[in-house]
Amino acid sequence: MGRIAMTNEELWKAVLGQIELSISKANFITWFKNTGILSNQDGVVTIGVPNGFAKEWLENKYNLYILRALKSFDENIKDIHCVIASGKPGLPLPMMDSIKNVDAVKPPEHTGFVRKKLIEKPFFTTTGPSTPEFHETNLNSRYTFENFIVAENNELARAACYAVSQNLGMAYNPLFIYGGVGLGKTHLLQSIGNEVMKNSPEKRIKYINSERFTTELVDSIKNQKIDKFKEYYQQMDLLIIDDIQFLSGREKTQNEFFHIFNALYQINKQIVISSDRPPKAIPTLEERLRSRFEGGMITDISRPNLETRIAILEAKIAERGFIIDTPAIRFIAENITQNIRELEGALNRVIAFCEFHRVSPTLENTGEILSQLIENNKKTIQTDDIFRVVSEFYNVTKEDLIKKGRKKEISHPRQVMMFILRTELQAPFSTIGELLGGRDHTTALHAFEKIHKNKDVHPRLKEELNTLKERLYYPV
């Protein structure tokens, strides 16, 4: 197939038509509204987007969808690129303003749910000893947006949470945040609750994790208070359920949750959910719940890269009124890579040690204090792991990397390979040369120095190296 003659506008319409089929409606509207093709030249399509948020999202999350769709109409297209185009007069944007936002927040008309009249008076204002414990907001004032550090790994999730806190039930509903342990999900969820409580103390807010929710439900069934339980939850303005993956497999709980969810959703009450993985990947999550979640906004928090870890440490150190010199901070960030909870733990250890011994943290003592932690943290990797990760990443074979030849497509991955062998395994340059097809040690040294120098001037290369390292230590 060659190129089908189409105007940019027609091409974009066709592309959107395809993308719409593969992502949720709310996401489609959120991210593709007011976008358009600005130019299509030399295999690069430039897409105009209304703001930085959309740019980030389209380039990072929907890049492949867009490229795949574009290629199906014009196989010469190799890459996309987004620019913020709103507010620049004169740009011929064939924007998708026909997409209207209203559907994103409007509850579906037919859910089979009979709307219940809301009980206006607050529930459980007087609590006797036999009253169930579920009248508290469960908010912890320690978690706020103010002390949440925004970085590339969490800014979308943070923005979505903040938008929700400013506009309950209207921005994104439900909002579903997922990500691995210790990455800040609970912090963000709690921040929404605290923010709403600060601005609108009359709102009814409930934060609960799904295990506790299940226990309360089981208790209320036992005590014949299930109606009260449901009624109580159904009056919330904001219901936050943390770690929903634990509902998986519990049919009865899922069923009750579904009804509560629907009751709230029907009247535009806000629901926020977190999980350690996206709804699709939660086994035995009832289909109807899954599709409810997917009808809202889903965003993830990913692992922080080195820069982010340094920024988080610096902020936490400042918060504590402590001073740690830069090399020591860098050392912690380079070695504690899993998540922010561990990063905080490491920092606490260093601070506690130094306070106890009345010494200031230096690179040396930080290394000693954390040595055990780091030992546990670092998975041992082998030469073959590096070959695999590099080949996969650059789409070349191990043989390509080894054989003679200086083609640019291969020489860059080969130099990166040498660099990583050096930084991660501390391999001697002579060994590195041998591993890569019996090359001279000076070749390995030269490659190492080149990448080492370039990474500081080319952010893209730095990003590549971060990704490779991450894949090396945390294979998906």
Ligand code: ADP
């Ligand atoms: P999760 O719920 O994803 O397992 P948490 O929200 O419990 O993770 O976060 C773990 C710890 O890291 C908490 O103490 C939290 O305050 C902190 N934390 C996580 N992300 C950030 C961030 N971006 N800024 C400040 N602290 C953070």
Ligand code: MG
């Ligand atoms: Mg949590």
